[in-house]
Amino acid sequence: MVCAGYENFYRRRNNKITGTYFIKPNQVDLGSHIANCGYMVHPEERGKGIGRLLCDHSIQHARQLGYRAIQFNIVVSSNTAAIELWKKCGFRIIGTIPGGFHHRDLGYVDAFIMFREVN
Numbered sequence: 001m002v003c004a005g006y007e008n009f010y011r012r013r014n015n016k017i018t019g020t021y022f023i024k025p026n027q028v029d030l031g032s033h034i035a036n037c038g039y040m041v042h043p044e045e046r047g048k049g050i051g052r053l054l055c056d057h058s059i060q061h062a063r064q065l066g067y068r069a070i071q072f073n074i075v076v077s078s079n080t081a082a083i084e085l086w087k088k089c090g091f092r093i094i095g096t097i098p099g100g101f102h103h104r105d106l107g108y109v110d111a112f113i114m115f116r117e118v119n
Contacts, residue, residue, distance in 0.1 A: 019050040035067040077110040
């Protein structure tokens, strides 16, 4: 198994970073065959398909690195746009953490664990 350590990727347009993601093992050693990723899109660039491009790239890259799957450990339940995007990209909710995220405006909200195989 050839899984890499922490890696960052950036998408640029007109010398501005429009989005980024990281990929790393979800757990060290015996859990390192599952990747963990985190994504960020510049607020001015949301709704332009950048999140989808980053996710598609991360799935391909995870496969190339030898990962068997990607797991998101915390997807905030109130972030419906992200949840719908991840579902379109083949992820499914495999667990719920009750009150797992302390939202600035909403207080404690549930968080989801989402999962997708890549091979």
